[in-house]
């Protein structure tokens with residue numbers, strides 16, 4: 184008997200049982216349609232193996248969720264609009280600006296791996312650029328990507344190495360290749376071009392021959408070995424070559440110890456300074472590195488290694504890494520943490536920020552961890568970063584971005600703000616010529632998010648893992664390819680509708696993720712309530728024989744919630760569903776020459792047009808130094824939600840077009856000003872009362888605000 188049939192029979196039995204139990208009950212929530220079986224599960228079962236999509240191969244731990252090939256998920260609504268803006272903006276045109284993307288003397292294009300330009304920038308950019316091409320079926324973008332990919336595919340040397348000949352000090356540099364491996368995997372998903380498998384296989388044979396004292400030596404590559412490990416397991420799942428398991432172990436052994444605690448301080452990498460010359464706190468030795476991008480992408484390495492060991496301790500080390508950095512530097516809204524280059528003891532106020540690279544790497548890690556663990560926590564978190572912090576890091580037209588984004592930032596200018604933030608230089612400017620790594624690496628954020636909205640499940644079903652307007656094509660049940668259209672303005676709206684298109688009736692489970700913030704979610708199938716009052720559970724599983732035109736509706740009630748950040752002076756933040764809200768500050772834009780306001784390590788092409796690609800300073804026109812007046816017995820009653828029209832542009836992340844606002848009561852705190860570093864004054868220095876009158880202020884979603892106050896100071900006389 185096939186597993187499918189077993190599942191089907193089990194589900195049938197459950198349906199019958201549910202009907203029997205429901206008989207005579209007034210508030211039965213299973214519905215009248217005997218075809219529906221809705222169950223609530225913490226996790227999607229992993230005792231089956233999906234028959235249509237490449238899953239983890241033994242002896243690896245089984246796949247919890249399975250990525251669909253790039254192109255299976257097509258975005259709609261603002262997700263589609265984001266890709267269009269990326270194409271028309273910085274991502275699509277970086278080739279005419281960035282010195283590293285010029286084709287003359289580029290080591291990524293040369294036959295012998297030599298050339299002036301040849302490090303992380305090309306693959307960082309291509310990782311997102313090419314995938315936008317595949318997702319949108321954009322032939323010019325695909326053609327441009329192929330120039331780079333063809334050069335890589337024909338660059339393999341006798342020893343198996345490929346691409347630029349790179350050194351990290353005295354040792355070979357594997358880091359930039361790790362990023363290109365992601366590009367090659369996506370290209371393979373899109374094209375099934377077998378040259379990819381041959382090239383990567385030979386490259387990994389080469390990696391296995393490199394002596395340990397030459398392998399992953401040097402700063403970036405040693406910390407980021409997890410990305411190399413990911414690609415090795417990706418290939419193993421496709422070819423089953425045993426040497427890949429040996430290489431996976433070797434990579435882990437040569438990667439920094441991301442499960443290490445209580446490390447000797449000289450083993451904590453990139454260690455710089457403690458505020459005011461204080462002692463290094465003991466807890467600082469519980470992470471091997473505190474650079475924001477390294478952490479956001481490499482904290483997951485123990486969980487990746489868990490796929491090999493199946494040792495629960497390895498998995499838990501990743502959860503613990505996430506907790507440790509947030510305990511000390513992430514006591515702020517928006518999902519990220521204060522590490523404006525490195526997380527420095529003593530600098531944890533919400534005015535500290537994170538790199539744009541840190542955000543997109545965090546999202547990518549969350550997506551990896553969702554697939555590895557099936558834990559919806561990671562989906563909640565990917566959404567939190569994607570919908571709140573990441574949109575704030577780029578201009579609405581996606582033509583410029585900046586390096587550092589903070590929950591509290593009231594001016595973006597070309598000034599130096601160090602040591603208030605770690606780096607010296609114009610790190611807050613919205614500048615298309617600047618922020619070298621983020622300028623290229625930002626590209627992956629939205630396409631990767633879109634690719635992971637939907638995933639296959641081990642039991643030949645499909646899960647709506649993260650939410651957003653989209654269409655998915657996926658093989659389910661007996662192998663029938665179905666299309667599901669997801670219609671919604673989520674995260675601005677509480678309702679998500681799914682319409683199924685199929686050529687024939689097919690039985691399979693459709694899973695819907697229930698976010699942790701949702702209280703009392705409900706589901707209808709073809710207009711009939713099949714389950715309601717759902718809270719505190721991972722997924723709702725709808726098993727039925729689906730027919731063309733079936734409709735499912737999921738309602739995720741969004742209540743206003745306030746959160747007190749005790750470790751940051753009892754500051755307060757406001758959220759509703761997955762969106763965090765910031766004080767609306769009217770913004771004034773000042774156009775600047777991009778070549779005059781770029782960070783020191785920026786390089787642009789001769790002829791890059793500063794008129795066409797200007798930079799922006801953004802200054803506040805209205806006061807920002809408010810705290811909120813909140814009824815502590817009933818916080819939600821202090822806020823009024825105002826819903827507006829969905830923008831015709833389909834783009835909600837700007838002050839002009841954002842379709843939802845919250846009206847709140849507030850008092851000004853006159854003592855709260857910019858400090859000597861030109862940054863929003865720290866919360867710890869503020870008085871806890873204000874004699875200013877209570878006034879109405881407007882809050883907007885954080886992602887729509889380029890200037891913002893998101894963590895509000897504690898106000899003890901809030902009620903009188």
Ligand SMILES: [Zn+2]
Nearest residue numbers: 538540620621
């Ligand atoms: Zn960066």
